[in-house]
Amino acid sequence: MKVELVYWPSERERRADLRSQSLPRVLLVAEDEPAPISVDPMEDWIRLPADERDLQARIEALRGRSVIEPTLDDDGVLRHGERWTALPPIEARLVSTLLDRFGKVVSREQLLQQGWPGEQPRRNVLDVHVLRLRRRLEPLGLSIRTVRKRGYVLGT
Amino acid sequence: MKVELVYWPSERERRADLRSQSLPRVLLVAEDEPAPISVDPMEDWIRLPADERDLQARIEALRGRSVIEPTLDDDGVLRHGERWTALPPIEARLVSTLLDRFGKVVSREQLLQQGWPGEQPRRNVLDVHVLRLRRRLEPLGLSIRTVRKRGYVLGT
DNA sequence: GCACGGCATTCACCGCTAGGAAACAAACAG
DNA sequence: CTGTTTGTTTCCTAGCGGTGAATGCCGTGC
Numbered sequence: 432m433k434v435e436l437v438y439w440p441s442e443r444e445r446r447a448d449l450r451s452q453s454l455p456r457v458l459l460v461a462e463d464e465p466a467p468i469s470v471d472p473m474e475d476w477i478r479l480p481a482d483e484r485d486l487q488a489r490i491e492a493l494r495g496r497s498v499i500e501p502t503l504d505d506d507g508v509l510r511h512g513e514r515w516t517a518l519p520p521i522e523a524r525l526v527s528t529l530l531d532r533f534g535k536v537v538s539r540e541q542l543l544q545q546g547w548p549g550e551q552p553r554r555n556v557l558d559v560h561v562l563r564l565r566r567r568l569e570p571l572g573l574s575i576r577t578v579r580k581r582g583y584v585l586g587t
Numbered sequence: 588m589k590v591e592l593v594y595w596p597s598e599r600e601r602r603a604d605l606r607s608q609s610l611p612r613v614l615l616v617a618e619d620e621p622a623p624i625s626v627d628p629m630e631d632w633i634r635l636p637a638d639e640r641d642l643q644a645r646i647e648a649l650r651g652r653s654v655i656e657p658t659l660d661d662d663g664v665l666r667h668g669e670r671w672t673a674l675p676p677i678e679a680r681l682v683s684t685l686l687d688r689f690g691k692v693v694s695r696e697q698l699l700q701q702g703w704p705g706e707q708p709r710r711n712v713l714d715v716h717v718l719r720l721r722r723r724l725e726p727l728g729l730s731i732r733t734v735r736k737r738g739y740v741l742g743t
Numbered sequence: 744g745c746a747c748g749g750c751a752t753t754c755a756c757c758g759c760t761a762g763g764a765a766a767c768a769a770a771c772a773g
Numbered sequence: 774c775t776g777t778t779t780g781t782t783t784c785c786t787a788g789c790g791g792t793g794a795a796t797g798c799c800g801t802g803c
Contacts, residue, residue, distance in 0.1 A: 466644035470651035472628035478641060485634060488622035495626035506692040506737045517734040519789055556791065558751060563789095577751070579799075675778055712780060714762060719778095735761065735788065 432497045434490045439476065440464060450474065455493040457486070472496060500533050501573060511571040521546050522564050529575070529585035538582040588653045590646045595632065596620060606630065611649040613642070628652060656689050657729060667727040677702050678720050685731070685741035694738040 432455060437446045439458040449456045450471060458467060458476035467476055473496065475489045501511035507523035508515055518526055528545040529537055543557055561583060565575050576584045588611065593602045595614040605612045606627060614623060614632035623632055629652065631645045657667035663679035665672055674682060684701040685693055699713055717739060721731050732740045 466641050468644050468647045468651070470648055472652060478638070482634070485622050488624050491624045492626060495624065496628060504692075506734055508692060508734060508740075517732075517737070519735065521790075553792075554750090555793080559753085559791080561751090562753065579750070677779075709781075711762090711782085715764085715780080718763065733762070 432494060434493050434497075439467060455497045457489055457493065501530065501571070503527055503530055509568075509571065511573055514571050516567055516571060518564075518567065521560060522567065525560060525564060526568075526585070529583065532585075534584065534586050536578050536582045536584050542583070588650060588655075590649050595623060611653045613645055613649065657686065657727070659683055659686055665724075665727065667729055670727050672723055672727060674723065678716060678723070681716060681720060682724075682741070685739065688741075690740065690742050692734050692738045692740050698739070 435445075435449055435454060435456040437449065437456050437458050439446065439460045441461075446456065446458065450473075453471075453473055455473045456475075458469075458474065459481070460466060460476050460478045462479055466478070469476065473493065475493055477486055477489055499512075501509055503509045503518070503523065503526055507518045507520065509518055509523075509526060525542055525546045528542055539557060543552070546557065546560065561575060568574060572587060574586060576586065578584060591601075591605055591610060591612040593605065593612050593614050595602065595616045597617075602612065602614065606629075609629055611629045612631075614625075614630065615637070616622060616632050616634045618635055622634070625632065629649065631649055633642055633645055655668070657665060659665045659674070659679065659682055663674040663676065665674055665679075665682060681698055681702045684698055687693075695713060699708070702713070702716065717731060724730065728743060730742060732742065734740060
């Protein structure tokens with residue numbers, strides 16, 4: 432993910448924009464300007480004139496912070512950023528499988544195996560559960576995309 | 588919450604400690620040392636020699652980032668932010684248990700053990716107390732969410 | 744270009760169970 | 774006596790998981 436550089440305070444507007452989209456950014460603070468106190472973990476700042484290496488370090492750190500993947504605990508609680516939702520057993524198993532290959536395609540066969548071990552439900556069952564899962568994940572900012580004939584991809 | 592100051596790299600050990608306890612900290616990076624790339628949102632750094640105002644700004648920001656949890660004192664008074672409420676004995680024990688794992692799932696069994704030590708009340712008693720607790724906590728901006736078949740989560 | 748088949752999405756419904764809510768009653772403290 | 778705490782019963786609602794059917798989507802073959 433790209434980390435934006437924002438001159439502060441001259442580009443005040445842009446900063447607000449980026450924040451509202453929760454995009455990572457580094458403020459380049461003018462030499463005589465008081466430091467901005469930003470609680471947002473997706474924001475950092477550095478005072479000009481800045482050492483190029485220090486700036487790079489801050490950019491790298493922000494980039495690392497912005498690729499945090501969702502997590503699923505033993506109680507079926509799926510967390511992403513601030514928010515979380517509880518998943519029922521089957522959906523928890525499906526999400527767990529999707530999470531193992533986050534951002535990559537997971538086949539329907541694999542999902543069926545993981546979701547219904549030792550059984551072989553009708554085709555439609557998986558579809559319905561994916562539908563329900565989609566609705567549950569939406570408020571977290573996660574989505575399941577279809578790859579026709581191949582499977583599903585869990586992503587942001 | 589206190590924000591720790593850690594000299595880097597000389598206090599490397601202490602930094603690891605603090606991180607494992609997820610306590611907020613600012614690294615004071617020696618002048619000729621490469622900048623540490625820390626993904627941890629509870630960590631920040633500044634290069635020495637540092638402007639005192641800049642350091643304060645970073646400390647403030649970290650402090651704001653650290654989650655403020657509600658507290659329960661020995662008299663059963665629960666405080667959160669500006670507001671507070673008094674809890675009767677059983678509910679105080681329940682909240683105490685939930686607070687120990689703030690934001691995480693606490694099982695019904697555990698709540699029963701803590702709330703009614705040495706007894707074994709009917710299933711429904713806990714439900715009713717959770718209901719009453721919810722009504723009491725609501726004005727404080729706290730909520731108890733159900734995780735079906737698993738337990739309850741206390742959160743903001 | 745079009746119709747078809749197959750895949751995928753969505754909806755409505757059912758049975759079942761866990762949890763929620765109301766109302767009442769007993770015990771107790773001030 | 775009055776208000777609070779706590780337990781109990783009873784009924785209601787919401788969540789979970791499965792099913793069948795209607796509809797939509799899309800590439801393929803003709």
